[in-house]
Amino acid sequence: MRSYTLRGGKIHPVVATTLILSICLAGCAQVTVPTGSNNVDTPTVLTGSIPTPSDQAYSDVNADDRAVIAENLDTLSGDLDLSEESKDVMLSWLNPVSGNSGTLTKIETATFDATGCLSFHTTANTIAGIKLYSGTACRDVTQRFAVTALSVTDT
Known part of the structure; x- marks a missing residue:
């Protein structure tokens, strides 16, 4: 059997073949680091050092x-005409699973006919305390509302 020399030592042909094959296959492997997410339900926050109201x-x-x-x-839209400018309605919500609750107010429907979206304010009584949030909800493909944006409001 033939052997090859490498700086004073001998290399067996099987070892040489395995070494060359592993080097070639290593070039085909990819190691990537995720920099973002297409998942709109759980956005990737890339920097935790500068929190934003939406985070x-x-x-x-x-x-x-x-x-x-x-x-x-959705229950509100069935009872009211969404073509009006503004709603002076207060609507309570409660999530029995998390225990969080709040009140929806300032439901603005001015752009509902054009976009299918409405804006609102809500309070939220969570473990972090009671805060005021402003948000947007739009109709999805099933014609039901989905909250598309929510951020902390100072006033």
């Missing part, structure tokens, strides 16, 4: 709470 709202009011808010907006 804080996302951590305080979870996806289940947002679904409860959207369900309450």
Whole structure:
């Protein structure tokens, strides 16, 4: 059997073949680091050092709470004419799973006919405390509301 020399030592042909094959296959492998997410339900926050109002709202009011808010907006839209400018309606919501609750107010429907979206304010009584949030809810393909934006409001 033939052997090859490498700086004073001998290399067996099987070892040489395995070494060359592993080097070639290593070039085909990819190692990537995720830099973003296409998942709109759980956005990737890339920097935790500069919190934004939407990051804080996302951590305080979870996806289940947002679904409860959207369900309450659905019940409201069946009772009222959404073509009016503004609603002076207060609508309470409660998520029995998380225990979070709040009140929907200032439901603005001025752009509903054009976009299928409405804006609102809601309070949220969460473990982090009681805060005021402003948000947007739009109709999805099933014609039900889904909360598309929510951020902490100072006033």
